[in-house]
Amino acid sequence: MQWAKGLGLGLGAAALLALGIILGHFAIPKNTPSISATQDLDLEILETVMGQLDASRIRENLRELSREPHLASSPRDEALVQLLLQRWADTTSGLDSAEAFEYEVLLSFPSQEQPNSVDVVASAGGVLYSCLRSEENLTGEQGGPDVVPPYAAYAPPGTPQGLLVYANQGSEEDFKELQTQGIKLEGTIALTRYGGVGRGAKAVNAAKHGVAGVLVYTDPGDINDGLSLPNETFPNSWHLPPSGVERGSYYEYFGDPLTPYLPANPSSFRLDLANVSGFPPIPSQPIGFQDAKVLLCQVKVSVYNRLQLRNSSNVLGIIRGAVEPDRYVLYGNHRDSWVHGAVDPSSGTAVLLELSRILGTLLKKGTWRPRRSIVFASWGAEEFGLIGSTEFTEEFFSKLQERTVAYLNVDISVFANATLRVQGTPPVQSVVFSAAKEIPSPGPGDLSIYDNWIRYFNRSSPVYGLVPRLGSLGAGSDYAPFIHFLGISSMDIAYTYDQSKTSARIYPTYHTAFDTFDYVDKFVDPGFSSHQAVARTAGSVLLRLSDSFFLPLNVSDYSDTLRSFLQAAQQELGALLEQHSISLGPLVAAVEKFEAAAAALGQYISTLQQGSPDPLQVRMLNDQLMLLERTFLNPRAFPEERYYSHVLWAPRTGSTATFPGLANACSKARDTSPGSEAWAEVQRQLSIVVVALEGAAATLRPVADL
Amino acid sequence: MQWAKGLGLGLGAAALLALGIILGHFAIPKNTPSISATQDLDLEILETVMGQLDASRIRENLRELSREPHLASSPRDEALVQLLLQRWADTTSGLDSAEAFEYEVLLSFPSQEQPNSVDVVASAGGVLYSCLRSEENLTGEQGGPDVVPPYAAYAPPGTPQGLLVYANQGSEEDFKELQTQGIKLEGTIALTRYGGVGRGAKAVNAAKHGVAGVLVYTDPGDINDGLSLPNETFPNSWHLPPSGVERGSYYEYFGDPLTPYLPANPSSFRLDLANVSGFPPIPSQPIGFQDAKVLLCQVKVSVYNRLQLRNSSNVLGIIRGAVEPDRYVLYGNHRDSWVHGAVDPSSGTAVLLELSRILGTLLKKGTWRPRRSIVFASWGAEEFGLIGSTEFTEEFFSKLQERTVAYLNVDISVFANATLRVQGTPPVQSVVFSAAKEIPSPGPGDLSIYDNWIRYFNRSSPVYGLVPRLGSLGAGSDYAPFIHFLGISSMDIAYTYDQSKTSARIYPTYHTAFDTFDYVDKFVDPGFSSHQAVARTAGSVLLRLSDSFFLPLNVSDYSDTLRSFLQAAQQELGALLEQHSISLGPLVAAVEKFEAAAAALGQYISTLQQGSPDPLQVRMLNDQLMLLERTFLNPRAFPEERYYSHVLWAPRTGSTATFPGLANACSKARDTSPGSEAWAEVQRQLSIVVVALEGAAATLRPVADL
CATH class of the missing domain: 3.50.30.30 (Glucose Oxidase; domain 1)
Incomplete structure (x- = not known):
């Protein structure tokens, strides 16, 4: 640490004391291996982590977590808050710090x-x-x-x-x-x-x-x-x-x-x-x-039923970044369940605890510290409506929006043993693919998780050919406030069933008193190898996001999505819009602008990666990548859809995957007369998405271009 | 440039060509002196610029700019667009690039x-x-x-x-x-x-x-x-x-x-x-x-009168930053006038053109390039309602919000010759003071601009004692969308009259056909020494913002303002609120949190400045400083006040300088019964400001603290 050295020379004892206090607050913490500003993902560390993630430990975590019902704000829920704090304060496998943040929220009970x-x-x-x-x-x-x-x-x-x-x-x-x-x-x-x-x-x-x-x-x-x-x-x-x-x-x-x-x-x-x-x-x-x-x-x-004001806590634990501590990779799951909640949500928390144990151990040994900060979160009162995570985003809105690289959610980690299932926004696709290609699929055979995945969920990408298909993020778990309210690139990772073999809406004991440890141990994932597979996948994604010098968010993968949204809009809405003299031309042009800017940025990244770029240059590039998702936010676009501000992922009434504001406005206008308010709203929604795409393209272009 | 060197070695001719194209878009431009990532403000360059800013050139600029009436979108307004483009494309005194951006806007004419x-x-x-x-x-x-x-x-x-x-x-x-x-x-x-x-x-x-x-x-x-x-x-x-x-x-x-x-x-x-x-x-x-x-x-x-859709242009010119091209210091003024507009706005544009000429000349000679990018702007159709600047902020909302360090407005540069007058948000106070202390006041005597200023506008600060008083920013010129809609630290700089000698609302020929070159030359600023003083002050502020390694935005100066808002709220509203069982306690606590976080950050900055800090560490700190103003934005706070989203500077109906949302809600609730919707709104507004202050404090705390 160059500057700390420089400081020591010119300061007296009193000043050094003051300095010590200040450094205690601001500087790189102890247990830090040698740091370089160009620190990159260490493949050996990654392999170590993958090897150490232990199925039997996950099983033991799950047994403890699901031993008793732990409805939000119940005594057992509070006991689990203490369990998390204790694990994360452990001197040999804990994090840098951990804290519970309590809110007073309105819950409902019989x-x-x-x-x-x-x-x-x-x-x-x-x-x-x-x-x-x-x-x-x-x-x-x-x-x-x-x-x-x-x-x-x-x-x-x-x-x-x-x-x-x-x-x-x-x-x-x-x-x-x-x-x-x-x-x-x-x-x-x-x-x-x-x-x-x-x-x-x-x-x-x-x-x-x-x-x-x-x-x-x-x-x-x-x-x-x-x-x-x-x-x-x-x-x-x-x-x-x-x-x-x-x-x-x-x-x-x-x-x-x-x-x-x-x-x-x-x-x-x-x-x-x-x-x-x-x-x-x-x-x-x-x-x-x-x-x-x-x-x-x-x-x-x-x-x-009666409404009650109750205290509910989030527990947060942090591993401070060595080089860019002000960049956060968030990894979270809720803690509260309806009853024992072995699958929902303890299967996710069991994985989270194992992952934090492995990383905490490397940290405490002094063999590793991430480039960026990692924040682990255990959310309260999710079952009542994503309450803990939402309150957290409301409280730290600016800080999170300015600094969060991505949010990774693992709620139910294993629905069943057939395949990986990922929901996420396009920029996370590539990092999930990179991780999934390197990890063996559980069960017989020697397929990678990626190769197995593609057999169950796939799509034909105009850019890559056949690839696994990522689902889109609704509001089913705690990623919702991060993507919809804050515009942070998010994902949800799980193992799930073969949809050709069961038509179950979800695993059968969902939200019942039969969702217990034995249920998981006997029927959902005997041996816990799918839990381990999820731990490895999520762990690898987490490390890649926190440690890579160049952020592994491939923003140009949004081009694919925009192009398919556009084609759907043209096919489903084009004729109707034309009848009302509304042209999709500006939308076509905006998508093209985005594609061109994303492609040029991609070329620039390749060029930069072939050289030995300056850390400040990479930081500037990474800021473009991190903040792209933010450019799609418009809090004035759908004020009646509470929290939903992401112009591309707001709720959509129809079944066609296209621009939601436009599609919803069209479905409302369809039966009204030309010149109605509803048709004006169609035009307003069209402009909103055009301006968002053009604004996004502007952020991807060279930073000093007009 | 380390990475460009690294690249050249490993690439063939075709690759180099492609690289050339990409670098043409992305890399540091030509005419760049040797660059260090720790590049700081160069006092010699600053002195050179101060010395070269030429009153007679400003006078000639003004003569040309105000020669003919140039109402927004008129042929003469268009001719001035060309004049600006030509000046900024000049091979010996131009900028890196310049471009006109046209909008189609609704104006009104007789x-x-x-x-x-x-x-x-x-x-x-x-x-x-x-x-x-x-x-x-x-x-x-x-x-x-x-x-x-x-x-x-x-x-x-x-x-x-x-x-x-x-x-x-x-x-x-x-x-x-x-x-x-x-x-x-x-x-x-x-x-x-x-x-x-x-x-x-x-x-x-x-x-x-x-x-x-x-x-x-x-x-x-x-x-x-x-x-x-x-x-x-x-x-x-x-x-x-x-x-x-x-x-x-x-x-x-x-x-x-x-x-x-x-x-x-x-x-x-x-x-x-x-x-x-x-x-x-x-x-x-x-x-x-x-x-x-x-x-x-x-x-x-x-x-x-009739409404007409007209084309109106902004002209933008950029000097690309050598080290942090993705950080923008914006300097702007409008171009359109009601008639000849010698004072309003040409006195500002005359200064802008002289400043861009001096900087452009240093740039073209290869003797200087700023650390951050400087963007000069000539806005269209301001007189009709800040139209050009507002449309610009709407079009590039995300990019500007993510990257803009500050906005500096010089509209009417000289109202009269008595004193400097600055309006701005607290973080700009210190950089304006630094500049004003180093520049001699025009006219007889050897006072600095600062020493002269303090005689006309002053206040007693609990931190600094007697200091010049900055005014607050309403919506009188193009800074309005930057501060209110985007949350960018902004200021407006001018020379003005001695309020003890005249009670004029504004200079007498404001918006009339008598606002002409001769009017300025004979009565407003004969000799143009006040124009020169404004050029030097604004130029020095601009250079300090663009070139300083540590951003000269003193965010802890917000503590002063918050404390005085709080005291005013306690005195003016405290009793009324108490009658309705509404406590200002959470607001007191939030202000204290902000003060503590700002003070600790200030200490950290001093410590860092005494060492030889890493460019990435300073960048992280500068991001905290740059983005503080953004944390006060809440687009959902006053949706009926179009564009106004800054929780501290929204329009306020009463005469007391305090938290506007709270004050306005109190004035509406005052005559309603307890339990009314209006009293609920008072509580909502109180929470909005508490949460904004706590969120702001959170961004000032050590970046890896929970």
Whole structure:
């Protein structure tokens, strides 16, 4: 450290003391191997890490993490906060520092005194049948006092009673269809099945037709490939038992419902409950298929959910970067579960802990320190609506937006053993490919994870030919605030099933009391080799992002996506737009500008990499790469879509993968007359995306060009 | 250049050709003196520049710039675009590159066929008196065909006729007072004087009372220290002649009215005229005091203004940075004037051209190249509402926000000869002080500009004692979109008058046909020594920002401002808030957090400066300094205040300098009942500023701290 040396010479003892304090705050920490400003990814270190990631340790992590239910803000959730802090403060395998950050957030729980209930009642008033109030205690783990009974979080209390109407998935179309059939919906109880639309949306749609209450069950056809008998289901197979009930948050948005856009600190302004939007408008309750099939006639749903302000913590641990400590690679998962949550989310946390242990050990030994800072995060209250991660992004908005290289999420690490599955924005594709090509696929054969992956998910890229297909990021886990609200390149990594062999919406015991350690150990990933594969993949991506001299974010891979969005827009919307004299010409030109700028930058990078570039030059280039994703943010584009500001990945109503603002505006304008406000909005959305693409291209061009 | 050398060795001829092309785009340009990554401000170069800035050249620039009227988008305005391009392309004194960027924007002009008119009419219908339709041709320059007749830009056409009512400054209070006096306002013509409220606000306030038309005159008491006779006014003194009329934009917002938040490119979505907000609701027309004093009884105002889409250009010129080309120091002024515009804006452009000539000459000689890039800008259509600069910030939002170190505006460079006057955000205070201390004050005596300045504008700082007082930035010139919309540290520099000697609102011929070269040469700054002083001050600030290794932005000077805002909030609002159980405690804590973080960072900087720091370490520090201002932006804080997103400098209704969102919300809530929406908004605004300050403090803390 050149400057520290220079300092020592000219300073007296008192000054040195002051200096020591200041350096303690700002300088490169201890346990730092020799540092060069051109420090690059060390392939030996990478290989060491890959070799040390230990399946049996992950298994032990999972056993501990899922030993007890750990619903957000419960005592066991708090105990896990302490476990994480302890692991990350370990003197031989811990990080540089770790801290818990607590928020006061609005959660929703069933009443302990008045359990929610669903009963079939006679017209005279007698109860003919009662649904189970908890899942059957099949393995001894479903009966404990900390198993939260099935409920719809944030559904309002109420005791509606009415005729039962089967409403399929509870979509807008489903209710319209019932109306068309002449079925009176006013005052009924709608029985719906999970899937199709979001949980809360079923109640929103139902309420528009005067429905008084909503039941939501898990259909064996959707989750168990049709199997439903006790001997076909857990604990005899991985399938959901008849009494299993999927819990979940029925809140429409994410983040703490009382403090949108503000961190839920004690002093923060909180909305009056009357002004909160996004809660289901009518009582709702989830049930198992065992009960769903016997419901008939008059049903009474009693929901006694109550809202409570609770403290919920994020735990953050950091490994300070040796060369660029102000560049953060974030790696996170939530900690809270609905019940034991062995798969969701502990399978991810088990991997996270093993990865942080290996890196922490290298760190404490003094054999390695990353070029950039690595931040590990354990988010609180994700199940209630990505609350911990959202509050974190609200609190540190500027700092994170200015400095974060990428966000890597590993929530459920293993759904099943067939293949890697990655969701992410285009700039992360190449680094995931690089990692996946170097790691052997678990199971028999000698394919790499990449070669195995491409067999299950693939697409034909005009640039690369056949490659694995990355999914796009919705709002299914904690990556949502990072990509949509902050514009940070993000990804979610997991192992999953062969979609040709099962049509399950998700692993069958999702959000039920049957998602336990034994379930994972026996049915999901015996031997934990898929967990290890995910640990290696995520670990390799993490190291590549934190240690590479040149940031491995290939921004020109956005060209592929933009081109395909454009073609879809031309095919699906072109004729309609032409009828209204709206030209896609400016959009075509903007995509071309982006492509040209990205290609030129790519050439510049190759040239630079062949030389021995100056660290400052590489930093300038890396800033262009890191900040590209930010250029697609426009907080004024869709103000009604809370948090969603990314012009390319905002929610889209249609099924065509294209520019969401444009597609949504077109679908609203389609049936209006020319010159309507809706058609003006189409033109505004078109301009918004054109300007975003041109602005993005401008950031990729040579930095001193006008 | 280490890496270019490395490259040459390993590449063949074809590769070298390709490389040449790429380097042509990306690399350090020719004419570059030896470069070191630790390159710092060169005091010899600074002295050279100070010595070469030539008053007589500035005078010649001004003569040429103000020779003809150059209203935005007029042929002469276009000719000046060419003049700038030519100067900046000069082979011996030009810049690295220069380019014009054209927008298609909505401007407003009087009709040539149907001149606007103001007549006193008899009840029978005959015309008793007609106001002048143009200013008297006193110096031969007021009679030309390109002198636009006085008008209120963006006032709607219409020919209202009615009784004249004198309405003072046309404020809300003024009209309420008339109402209280029992004066019927419906259908009247309101005669108002300039000042007090914005131009367009007079018509907005009037229309609420049913007023049919508004006249606005310049009162000799406000502009001429009471003098009004021909022999007391121009061309016999600097005072406004009786026929002089202040033109101006009556548009409420800024930027092109048809494309809010979008650059006014040909393909951009444009609002339907029916949906444009911010234009005066009723016909308005400015007049001179000569006419104002004879108006009585029944008046007819005929306004035939028309809106036109016009092309207007910004001209940009760049000097590429040698070490950090991706860091921009922006220096700009508008080009368009209402008539000849010798003071407004040509006095600023004359200085800009002299400064770019001196720097361009050093550049072309190969004796100097700045560390960071310098961008010179000549904005179009400022007079109509900061249109060129706003469109520029809309088009390059991300790039500018990520990379701009500071924006320096010199619009009117000399109002008068008494003293320097600077408006700016706290981080620029120290660099302006450093510059002003080294430059001799023009005129007799041997004071520095700083020592002279402190005699006219000063304040007592708890940190520094008595220092010159910087004004805050409203929306009076092109700095507005940079500070309010992009959060870039900005300043405006000028020489101005002794406020104890004149009470003029502004220099008397402002926006009239009497603002000519001779007016400047004879009355404003004979000898041009104040122009030279501004050129030196702005030039020194520019060089310090572009060349210093450590960015000379003293972010801890924000502590002073925050502390004084806090004290004002406690004194003015504390009791009221306490009555409503709203505590300022979190705000106090947030200000303290900011102060502590800023102080610690200051200590770190001192320590670092005493050593020989690594360029990457300084870059990381400089990023913290550059981006601090960005952390105060919140586009969701005041969505109804178009473009204003800076939590500390948004418009404030009261007269107390404090947190604007909080103050405005309090003033709205004051008369509502506890528990009202207005009181909830007070709490929301309080949280917004607390979170902004805490977020700002977080960016100042050591970069790898959690």
